[in-house]
Amino acid sequence: MRLKIVVVLILLVLSTTISTANPGGKGDDVRSRDCAGSCHASSSSNGISTAILDIHFPDEVYAGLLIEVQTSVGEVEVSSTNMVGLALLINSDGAKDLPANEGWEIITDPNGGTNNYVEISDSFSSQNTVNRSWTLRAPSEPGIYELYLAVQHGTPEGGVAMSGISEINTVFVEEVPENLPRLADDWKPTNVRGIGEETTITIETINAESITVELMNGAEIVTIPVEDNQFIIPASVNPGIVQWRVILEGEGPTQTSPWFRLTAQEPGWEIDETALYLQGIAMFLLFAGLVLMRRPAGEDIVKNYDNTADISVEITPAQSVEVVSNSTETEDAISSPPLPEDGLPAGWTMEQWEYYGQEHLEKISRGEI
Amino acid sequence: MISSGTLHVISTELTVGMFALSGVAFLLCLLQKGPISREAVAHWALLGGLLATPLAIFTGINASPGDGLDNPLLANKMLLSMTSAGLAIGVLVRRKRGGDVDSRHAGIGMVSVALMLTTAGMGGEYSRSETLLFFVPKDTVFLFPIWASVILIILGLAILGKSAIEHRS
Numbered sequence: 001m002r003l004k005i006v007v008v009l010i011l012l013v014l015s016t017t018i019s020t021a022n023p024g025g026k027g028d029d030v031r032s033r034d035c036a037g038s039c040h041a042s043s044s045s046n047g048i049s050t051a052i053l054d055i056h057f058p059d060e061v062y063a064g065l066l067i068e069v070q071t072s073v074g075e076v077e078v079s080s081t082n083m084v085g086l087a088l089l090i091n092s093d094g095a096k097d098l099p100a101n102e103g104w105e106i107i108t109d110p111n112g113g114t115n116n117y118v119e120i121s122d123s124f125s126s127q128n129t130v131n132r133s134w135t136l137r138a139p140s141e142p143g144i145y146e147l148y149l150a151v152q153h154g155t156p157e158g159g160v161a162m163s164g165i166s167e168i169n170t171v172f173v174e175e176v177p178e179n180l181p182r183l184a185d186d187w188k189p190t191n192v193r194g195i196g197e198e199t200t201i202t203i204e205t206i207n208a209e210s211i212t213v214e215l216m217n218g219a220e221i222v223t224i225p226v227e228d229n230q231f232i233i234p235a236s237v238n239p240g241i242v243q244w245r246v247i248l249e250g251e252g253p254t255q256t257s258p259w260f261r262l263t264a265q266e267p268g269w270e271i272d273e274t275a276l277y278l279q280g281i282a283m284f285l286l287f288a289g290l291v292l293m294r295r296p297a298g299e300d301i302v303k304n305y306d307n308t309a310d311i312s313v314e315i316t317p318a319q320s321v322e323v324v325s326n327s328t329e330t331e332d333a334i335s336s337p338p339l340p341e342d343g344l345p346a347g348w349t350m351e352q353w354e355y356y357g358q359e360h361l362e363k364i365s366r367g368e369i
Numbered sequence: 370m371i372s373s374g375t376l377h378v379i380s381t382e383l384t385v386g387m388f389a390l391s392g393v394a395f396l397l398c399l400l401q402k403g404p405i406s407r408e409a410v411a412h413w414a415l416l417g418g419l420l421a422t423p424l425a426i427f428t429g430i431n432a433s434p435g436d437g438l439d440n441p442l443l444a445n446k447m448l449l450s451m452t453s454a455g456l457a458i459g460v461l462v463r464r465k466r467g468g469d470v471d472s473r474h475a476g477i478g479m480v481s482v483a484l485m486l487t488t489a490g491m492g493g494e495y496s497r498s499e500t501l502l503f504f505v506p507k508d509t510v511f512l513f514p515i516w517a518s519v520i521l522i523i524l525g526l527a528i529l530g531k532s533a534i535e536h537r538s
Contacts, residue, residue, distance in 0.1 A: 026496075271444055275514065275518060276510075277447075278518035278519065279512060280448055282518045282519075282522045284454055285455065285526060285529060286524060288455040288458045288525070289459070289527075290459065290528065291458075291463055294463070354467075
């Protein structure tokens with residue numbers, strides 16, 4: 001028997017496959033830099049990525065205003081899922097490295113969310129460079145800031161987690177000119193919408209006398225009419241991204257916003273939560289009840305042959321005690337209290353007496369019965 | 370500071386470990402092999418796992434990136450865990466009332482453990498897209514209409530009430 005169990009356990013262990021951790025990714029999130037296992041695992045299970053990483057900033061970055069940042073990942077071989085995790089960070093220490101710590105705000109990440117870590121699947125290869133755009137709000141305080149691009153990915157052979165981080169990328173954040181036409185400080189673009197929904201967007205501006213909105217339609221750029229600072233982006237029939245930007249004119253220099261990305265998504269999975277919770281409660285109660293209703297397999301047999309009451313009637317009280325005391329040699333009666341003179345109480349089984357007999361005797365002694 | 374994700378891993382390890390220990394002990398009960406303490410281990414470990422389960426659920430909800438039950442796996446996890454918890458409570462209460470640890474009792478205990486471990490395995494499918502449980506339904510949820518669930522709740526309460534009365538009598 002032991003040999004069979006050992007064989008089964010060995011087969012189970014051998015049936016497992018060796019793979020890198022999280023082959024399906026970890027999901028977009030706000031994350032610090034990942035050590036890719038180098039903190040705890042052996043050096044054979046992790047490595048340094050050979051990816052060429054870069055961050056490209058616009059020529060002018062004003063404090064508190066929106067900017068578009070381009071990141072690129074090139075010359076890297078990844079796992080068969082073609083997935084790479086990208087993270088925008090403010091240092092390479094692996095701690096206190098979130099962009100928000102220095103006042104950066106992620107308005108739109110490459111996947112349409114607001115995370116500093118995103119996972120993207122694309123044609124990564126040693127001959128290819130993959131670019132992604134991020135829309136950020138610059139820190140409200142002018143100064144010199146640093147940003148890093150970190151990556152993590154698998155390898156074509158599997159089994160090794162690769163991580164890498166770019167060189168330091170410095171950006172000078174300038175004071176906003178006094179009369180600069182710009183988007184309002186607290187204005188944020190809409191990132192996501194459902195398929196088949198028109199999207200009405202209201203622009204809030206400062207120092208702007210005229211607003212022009214441009215929509216990228218394939219390789220062509222079309223102008224959308226704006227009325228009362230509002231414009232409509234037509235509905236999308238398929239999941240995908242449309243990009244638009246706003247050109248603001250006023251007394252100061254004309255400003256062109258970053259390309260904002262509006263992602264059309266299929267409706268998410270939904271369920272009637274009330275029905276689900278009720279079914280969960282029903283399952284809980286039903287199965288608990290069914291288990292409690294189950295009678296012991298041999299209960300009927302025990303009842304048929306349980307003649308303890310007859311014996312106790314035929315023998316004297318002293319014998320009864322003696323019989324019971326003799327039975328202490330058996331394991332079953334170790335905890336069984338002595339039977340009363342007139343045998344088991346009406347309706348009791350011996351099994352019930354073993355567990356509740358003592359309590360019954362105590363009640364009799366207290367005069368409660 | 371510890372994130373919900375990390376706390377969920379800790380609480381899940383606790384829950385799964387307890388249930389796994391209970392499952393092995395129930396297996397020994399079923400086979401009538403091993404030390405006599407197997408019965409106590411099976412039931413106490415099951416109780417420990419049950420107590421740790423709510424912590425795993427709450428941290429799991431907080432660690433989940435979406436809002437609410439937005440994935441069929443999460444719905445199936447909930448139904449499976451509730452079924453498992455019902456079986457486990459039934460097994461524990463039945464034992465407390467003096468029920469024998471026969472083969473069927475041990476078998477039900479193992480089913481409860483298996484359902485809870487399946488639930489945990491589905492968490493791996495949800496968060497990392499990898500699992501050994503290839504049969505787990507990923508897109509399908511067997512959901513009763515509300516009236517059917519209400520009938521089942523009434524039926525469950527009636528069965529529980531009846532078993533309680535029979536136990537007292």
